Amino acid sequence: MSAQQSQGIQTLLEAEKAAAKIVQEARQYRVQKLKDARTEAAKEIEEYKKAREGEFKKFEASHAGSTSEAETAIDKETEVKLKVITESYNKGSDEVVQKLLARVTQVKPELHRNLRKAQS
Template identity: 85%
Template sequence: MSAQQSQGIQTLLDAEKAAAKIVQEARQYRVQKLKDARTEASKEIEEYKKAKEAEFKKFEASHAGTTSEAQAAVDKETEVKLEAITHSYDSHKDEVVQKLLDRVTQVKPELHRNLKRAQS
């Protein structure tokens, strides 16, 4: 019986070693799957990032032209307004100078309104 018991114990020990080996392989398999998943996720993230950067650059390029067109329109409008102001200045400057000279040189001596009340 002792040979049979020792053979049963040996069988159990062999079974335990085989189970430990299977558990170890399962753990290694799980670790490898996690590494593979991380690698694949990193690749997907990188691809997504590249796609979004390309989309942003395309958007930026399409709107950069709009910005320069808007700047050109503002510059043209400013030029037109400056020309209108310059034209207005040139056409009215002699008249304004003449009005100023007339006001300065045509003096009507009058008593101040407070002085007029004091004399009444």
């Protein structure tokens, strides 16, 4: 009976080794599948990025012209406004200086209203 038991034990050990080998192969297969999935996902992400970047560059190119046109229009408008302001300044500066001088040199000596009330 001991030969039969030792052969049974030997069979169990061999079955256990075979099962461990199968489990190890399954783990390796799972790890490989995960690596493949990550690689494929990275490729898809990169393709999506390139597509979106291309769309953005097209959008940017189509709107860049309108931006420079807007800048040109704003610059022209600013120049016109500056000319108007400069002309207005040149026309009225002498008159303003004269009015200021007239007010500054026109002195009426009189008591402050609070002082007048106190004296009354």
